[in-house]
Amino acid sequence: MDNSKIRKIGVLTSGGDAPGMNAAIRSVVRSCIFNNIIPVGIYRGYKGLVRKNFVTMQSHSVSKIIQLGGTILKSSRLPEFATDKLLRKMAIDNLREDLIDALVVIGGDGSFRGANLLSEEFGYPIVGIPGTIDNDIYGTDYTIGFDTAINTAMEAIDKIRDTADSHNHLFFVEVMGRDAGFIATYTAIATGAEATVIPEVHTSIESICTYMQTERRKNKTSGIVIVSEGSELGSAVEIAAKVNEILPDYKTRVTTLGHIQRGGSPSTRDRVLASLLGNYAVNALRDGKSGVMVGIKGGQVSYTPFKEACSRHNPIDANMLEIAKILSI
Numbered sequence: 449m450d451n452s453k454i455r456k457i458g459v460l461t462s463g464g465d466a467p468g469m470n471a472a473i474r475s476v477v478r479s480c481i482f483n484n485i486i487p488v489g490i491y492r493g494y495k496g497l498v499r500k501n502f503v504t505m506q507s508h509s510v511s512k513i514i515q516l517g518g519t520i521l522k523s524s525r526l527p528e529f530a531t532d533k534l535l536r537k538m539a540i541d542n543l544r545e546d547l548i549d550a551l552v553v554i555g556g557d558g559s560f561r562g563a564n565l566l567s568e569e570f571g572y573p574i575v576g577i578p579g580t581i582d583n584d585i586y587g588t589d590y591t592i593g594f595d596t597a598i599n600t601a602m603e604a605i606d607k608i609r610d611t612a613d614s615h616n617h618l619f620f621v622e623v624m625g626r627d628a629g630f631i632a633t634y635t636a637i638a639t640g641a642e643a644t645v646i647p648e649v650h651t652s653i654e655s656i657c658t659y660m661q662t663e664r665r666k667n668k669t670s671g672i673v674i675v676s677e678g679s680e681l682g683s684a685v686e687i688a689a690k691v692n693e694i695l696p697d698y699k700t701r702v703t704t705l706g707h708i709q710r711g712g713s714p715s716t717r718d719r720v721l722a723s724l725l726g727n728y729a730v731n732a733l734r735d736g737k738s739g740v741m742v743g744i745k746g747g748q749v750s751y752t753p754f755k756e757a758c759s760r761h762n763p764i765d766a767n768m769l770e771i772a773k774i775l776s777i
């Protein structure tokens with residue numbers, strides 16, 4: 449495909465917000481300006497496309513946002529976008545009316561499904577940037593927001609450990625991740641958690657209880673079990689209740705970290721990743737690529753078709769789970 453006549457690029461953030469999205473917007477805007485392309489911000493994701501909520505951006509429009517969590521372009525969810533082709537046509541008509549030649553979509557797998565439809569149905573040039581704390585996108589080693597989220601979770605769990613130690617508590621801490629256990633696995637290693645429950649690995653309540661009952665663990669002054677949302681055993685609240693039925697002597701407590709994992713100033717890693725991917729996305733459109741997500745694999749830029757990026761996620765390294773276990777004996 450030849451996108452060489454691209455003069456205007458739209459950029460939007462969609463779906464779950466993630467720290468580092470602003471750094472990505474900044475990079476897209478400034479990389480456009482560097483390439484003599486006019487950047488146009490689209491507010492509230494696909495809703496803004498349909499409602500034509502567009503604003504031309506300048507270099508100063510993205511000043512002092514690299515350190516901010518959330519997204520200055522706001523995000524939204526528009527479920528009808530998946531089912532209503534007329535809405536999608538309106539979106540493309542709006543873009544064409546304003547002479548916007550191509551689009552950068554910053555979001556997760558749902559957003560890429562939308563982008564895939566737009567690019568397949570209307571032949572419209574679109575490149576995606578993976579922005580989600582869950583790290584559940586195939587085609588990139590890391591997604592924007594993951595590093596900040598695991599640091600936030602780690603700090604919170606360190607604090608929980610202090611109080612757990614003082615009272616001999618067994619804490620079940622639920623972290624985010626949707627159907628992926630990346631946040632749980634990384635924070636489990638980083639906080640020395642006693643056990644981890646993730647969607648990718650079959651676990652039973654009995655095995656958690658047996659594990660907590662070994663001599664060494666029984667002598668510990670506290671215990672932390674990290675539970676990833678989406679686990680087959682249910683939420684941390686449900687798992688704690690079931691464990692307590694088998695081990696009534698344990699003083700169990702539950703904390704669900706929730707949306708604090710989505711907020712906050714992005715880490716250095718997320719700012720750098722977002723800055724690189726924003727630039728790669730603009731260059732990809734300029735060079736005629738479309739229907740792909742830009743990512744970084746093994747230190748190299750990679751391009752993954754939307755369909756592939758949202759059909760699966762990278763497997764959790766089994767080694768990491770084993771090491772987490774070994775180090776908590």
Ligand code: ADP
Nearest residue numbers: 463464525526529530555556557558559561562
């Ligand atoms: P994320 O991008 O973080 O995974 P969502 O799954 O909520 O977040 O998707 C964001 C938006 O993308 C949805 O509100 C919807 O507008 C659009 N979308 C999601 N799935 C599809 C689909 N199958 N087809 C078209 N658009 C979709």
